[in-house]
Amino acid sequence: MSLRTLEGFKFSTLKTPVHLLDPRTKFLLVIAVLVPALLFANIYVMIALLLSQVPLLFVGKVARRWALSLRAGVFLSALIFVVNLFTGSYLSAIALTLRFLVLLTSFSLFFMTTSPDDLGLALDRIGAVRWLSRRWLGYPNALSFTFTTAVRLVPTLAVDAQTVVDAQRSRGLELDKGNLLKRVRNYIPILIPLLLIAIRRSLELAEALESRGFPGKEGRTSLFQLKLRPVDYSIIAVSLAIIGISFWVYFHYKIPVL
């Protein structure tokens, strides 16, 4: 599995209707897909769930990247299929493989259309997160900030990782030679510099943030705020309906695999 597959989960800065939805709305949408997917093992349900997300992928202009995330999932899908062939019927194997793809798509769609900043803003509004953050780190917004900063730093660290590999190869390090033990040991000259670079960077960043008043004595204001718009409310309503109906059907009927 190469690094390209992670592209299927990376946020892309666009302004499509899907991107502009409140992250809480989108998360509820994920739940609305998750609940029926997990409650039922019916092939038609899975296909419906998968197909219903496709228009969202196109509106959100992330269809091509989604294909990449699917490619990432090929190996796991095959594994799930084969394992379930042995433990159940081949129909259930199909259904469960489809379920995996449905969930993969749902999460992929969420992360590709929700910026880490908006995620942070949403996390900031969740009382439980604020409480935990206050207990653990002393400030209510520290936890969500930690999360979003970590996400932002990933691409920079990826570049550094490549540079470290280049630098050590230039000293004769061969990562593709030797037995398993040697290969693992060969990663030490890669991991240690990377770790230290990450630590140094976070210290420099911390300095810079503190120099701009973080975290602040008084309450922190946010220039940008999340607003639930009518379209958010309608989607939230639909999501809640789907979740409600799924549970109701689950408790009243027995849905077979096919």
Next chain:
Amino acid sequence: MAHAPREIILAKNLGFQYVGARRAAIEGIDLSIRENEFILLTGPSGCGKTSLCRCLNGLIPNFYQGEWTGELLVDGLSVTTQLTSELSRRVGYVFQNPENQLFALTVEKDIAFGPENLGLSREEIRQRVDEAMNVTGTLPLKDLAPYELSGGQQQRVALAGVLAMKPSVIVLDEPTSFLDPRTAEEVMRATDDLRRELGLTIVVVEHRLDLVARYAERIVVMDAGKIVADGDLEETLDEKFDLLEGLGVGVPRVSLLWTMLRRDGLVSGKVPTHVESAASSLAGMMNQ
């Protein structure tokens, strides 16, 4: 009638030793800085210039632990009694590495970060962000991600982020190390323009004097933790040239040239600090 600018930074016998260090990073620092000055702080590697800067905005002693001696007043406040977040309203800090001081997903959000921490109203934050972007020419970049920008653009965004805090002093610690010469000059010129427009006090740490010589009026030279020279840039280069050269400070080439010619008795007069003044001084000598 103009009145003397007020003293905005006062250090008395300031000293600091980091935890676990063999000797003090800075000691016996006596320094007085007035409003609207443009100061060049220089000295060989390890002389304590960065440590001194860290004291100015409170990173020392809040972020870095160690032993503090003496007194430092910034805008009337004693640094040891303030949190960095409070001092950040008065002293802004631009760091050497442009990339590691920007972290938001967009330029606009990054610039808004400082004022957000101050708990200001949303309207006030909006206004400050727009002003800062206008004055640094970073408005066209506002929706870009910091890692998509060039080094020079990043430093301008960093400046904007600092300006949004409305400080009276801005400290720039080797801000042009990673920039190419053309961009470095632009950043320095922009810094001076801002100083004039907004009445700021500027402290720049730099090895390469020629970059800053055109703008700085005063030079403070450090060595082994102490201040060894402090005065008007031109006069100091003139009178203490040998000291500076001996310390390994990167004196401007034109100053070096002039000193050599003066030693041979071929020119007389004050040492020029940058190309234009050197050219006119030499033209003067040759016109005779």
Next chain:
Amino acid sequence: MITLEKVSFTYRSGQRALQEIDLNLEGGDFIAIMGENGAGKTTLAKHLNGLLKPSQGRVLVDGEDTRKVSVARLSRKVGLVFQNPDHLLFSETVKDEVAFGLKNFGFAPEVVHNQVTRTLEALGLSEYAETSPFLLSGGERKRVALAAILATEPDYLILDEPTIGQDYQQKERLRNFILQLYSQGKAVVMITHDVEFVAESNPKVILLSQGRIVAQGPADSVLSKDELVKKASLVRPQMSRLFGELTKYGLPSDVVDVHRARILLEEKLSEAKVRVAQNS
């Protein structure tokens, strides 16, 4: 000799980084590669030891095509010192760090030990042999990184931005060291935007812009041409700018070095003094 024959390189993203580069490098050469950010300098450097292979054209190192040889093998001859030493350092002691390359190349323990000792001495790092590299200052770490690459005595040495963050004395030391190296017959290539350092070291300058070589020649001729310098986002060295203002006195404009400047001015100023004496 390293030869680049019509080398072009395009990144997977479609970005064209190098276009038809022809270049020769041999022992005793001292070259500065300059250009704006994104001009392709680091991309070019990575072609010299095989980290990147050309999309078109070829790179020959002592007759071997880099596409047919491993990076490890090329690294024996071509030492690439990366800009940030923190990308290299990982060992417990400076000694171990410098020994790393030698061990990778399979040298016997006595040879490794001797080479490490010699290299540490040459770079003034002997006192730090048993120190952890992470406890050293930025400038010292840069020297350790340099030592680590030099220990294997590559014939070609490529330094990526060696002067960033260094004070004047450190740069002097570096300059002297480079002088030693190329007078010993090594080829030294420096990627830099430090115009004054180049002006004082007098290498051959290759100016890269948007992936192409737009100029090459001695430092004083390349760096005194305004349009070229502007294109590469550089600034003319102080001496050149000074003399640019003094051309009406019959002074040439392609002066970058302080000492040559002084000699030229000595003449004119002596003449002026004589004139003054005659008139009074």
